[in-house]
Amino acid sequence: MSEIEEIVQGVLAGDRRSIAKAITVIENNPEKARRIIASIYPHTGKAHVIGVTGPGGSGKSTLIEKIIREYRRRGKTVGVVAVDPTSPFTGGAFLGDRIRMQELSVDEGVFIRSMATRNYLGGIARATKDAVKVLDASGRDVVIVETVGAGQSEVEIIKVAQTIVVVFAPGLGDEIQAIKAGVMEIGDIFVVNKADRENVDKSVMDIRAMLQLSNKEQAWTPPVLKTIALTGDGVAKLIEKIEEHRRFLEREAGREKAREKAETELVEAIKEKVASLMIEELEKEGEFESYLQKILRREIDPMSAAEKILKKKLGGC
Ligand SMILES: Nc1nc2c(ncn2[C@@H]2O[C@H](COP(=O)(O)OP(=O)(O)O)[C@@H](O)[C@H]2O)c(=O)[nH]1
Ligand SMILES: [Mg+2]
16 A cells, blocks of 8 residues: 555544645645545545634634534534644743643544644645645534634634634734734634623624624624633533534525635636646746746746747747
């Protein structure tokens, strides 16, 4: 059996070491990763993928720890992919948090993996999406992705999720304002965590008002919940809403969303493939460099250059 076949078989059998190996391959070797994903893809689509995003420090990791415990109580297996340099999953945060996380990682029904936040070949979004597919194919009932909801790439990552939970904390002020813009449209469930603090109800009202502003005709109205991740208060209610959203997705409107997601993934995959094919072709003859030089000399703009390249390589379409 080849190394890849061995990893694939192990992943499909739910073996934690194979899952870890597969994700390491995804991080380091795009070509092998592609082969792993191609083999496991028919076995994906069973897990419920939950994205958890929001400003740093709002309590996402703490909340995820409680979500994991609640799902375990319900007999579900859980996988977590964290893309957050300050996460206790990645060795950031506080000692107490890290110890609680280690406790969880002894449980066979829990697999926690943090993606190093460096530049990946093929991008962090691609690597995270593939890691989610591995956990899905391994038979995890629930897969959770944590990102700090700031830039475009985080929004891109979180779109892999079927249910997106946006976590705020009261009194984060400007930070919330900056982040809101990017995540208000993509959130399915909003949480104001740290409900043990002041101004919680004001934050809840602010978020509700923002949601009403968007004024879209929606089949699903995003609820705004309060939690105290430190104690687990409100987490059972949050799980109820997540499960409600999952059932919603299984109905008519949800299938439309699944279609959109598949469409986006296909378009992205085509872009990626076409781009790397073209660039490879251009590099053979040193043409890439010569176009680059022309752009630098302002003799041609990038879009016109791309058009010219495509015409030449594909014979005018
Ligand atoms: N007071 C209070 N603190 C919390 C709560 N949830 C998390 N924290 C603390 O907030 C800090 C950041 O939490 P963390 O989960 O790492 O946030 P993340 O950056 O969003 O993942 C930690 O010190 C947590 O212990 C909560 O409900 N109430
Ligand atoms: Mg975190």
